[in-house]
Amino acid sequence: MLETIGRPKLRDVVAERLKSYIVTENLRAGDKLPTETELAAQFGVSRLSLREATKALEFLGIVEARPGRGLTVGAVNMERVTEYLGFHPALHSIAPEELIDTRVLIETGVLPHVARRMQASPAIFERLAGINDELRRTRSLQRWLELDIAFHRGLIEASGLSPLLAFGDLLAIFFQRFRESVKKAEWKIGLDGHQLIIESLRDGDIERASAELRHHIESHRDRLGESSCTTD
Structure with missing residues (x-):
């Protein structure tokens, strides 16, 4: 029929x-x-x-x-676009592996732009380092998630490529889906990774920053399981 x-x-x-x-x-x-x-x-x-x-x-x-x-x-209105995308059911059914690959592609792709702009404006490094310092002090998982999202969104924002912010804001979806994975993560390792990324960008070592960021994001693959795909 x-x-x-x-x-x-x-x-x-x-x-x-x-x-x-x-x-x-x-x-x-x-x-x-x-x-x-x-x-x-x-x-x-x-x-x-x-x-x-x-x-x-x-x-x-x-x-x-x-x-x-x-x-x-x-x-x-990129904020409205992001809000719409964030609640779209299709995004919540995307395979975790695809979310990881998407993050790697977007975030490592902006690093050359971030490094160039960081050389011209040291305040970018200070802003990202400040978020990382606050992450070191927090003991709340919810606050950790908020600051981690802010750090990675800050990287994308620092590239100056404003259209990517709508995609960068899908980080909130990523962290919602991977909340259990974040609970199991070694927080100190994540903090050290953040610091290495921004210090490498400050020094103009894009290759090192890219390798660390890729490792940082792909570490979730090792913690994938049923619990990482729930939002309960």
């Missing part, structure tokens, strides 16, 4: 067409869009359907609607 193919919602179809319009017209953040009436006529839909589509795009910051200004192109 053939399965019924679900029809996409009109709101979603209009949203896709509006995104395509923005790309085709090479519009930038702040550029004015046609009025709701004009867009509805262009897409062949009612103003109500158009408004439903723009509301969905407003959530992510792609479109802005302000009284007296009408519709304009917005700047994507």
Whole structure:
């Protein structure tokens, strides 16, 4: 028996067409869009359907609607994107091995950028070292998780590659999935690893920093088990 193919919602179809319009017209953040009436006529839909589509795009910051200004192109709200991705069910079913590989790829990939920017701004080293110092003092697992996430997010942020922050914030999902693994981890070894990474970056030794970061992340493989995949 053939399965019924679900029809996409009109709101979603209009949203896709509006995104395509923005790309085709090479519009930038702040550029004015046609009025709701004009867009509805262009897409062949009612103003109500158009408004439903723009509301969905407003959530992510792609479109802005302000009284007296009408519709304009917005700047994507990366925090909203991350929030949406973080609660998306599909991400919680990703295999732990894939999460590890994704972290390795993203975090080691930014290190050359971090090293270059650290040379120009020593404050980056001090900021990351400060997080590590606070990690040394904490005795709470929850606080440890928060600071560990802050350290690794800080590495990505220090690269200056802002689009990657949305992916970097998926670290919270990683640590939620690997909470049991973190409990079993040698905390001091992790701290020493952090310090070696940032000192190597400060000294311009990207190869050493990359090797240590890869080892640091992949250590979770050795602790994988049923408990590492639960969120209870």
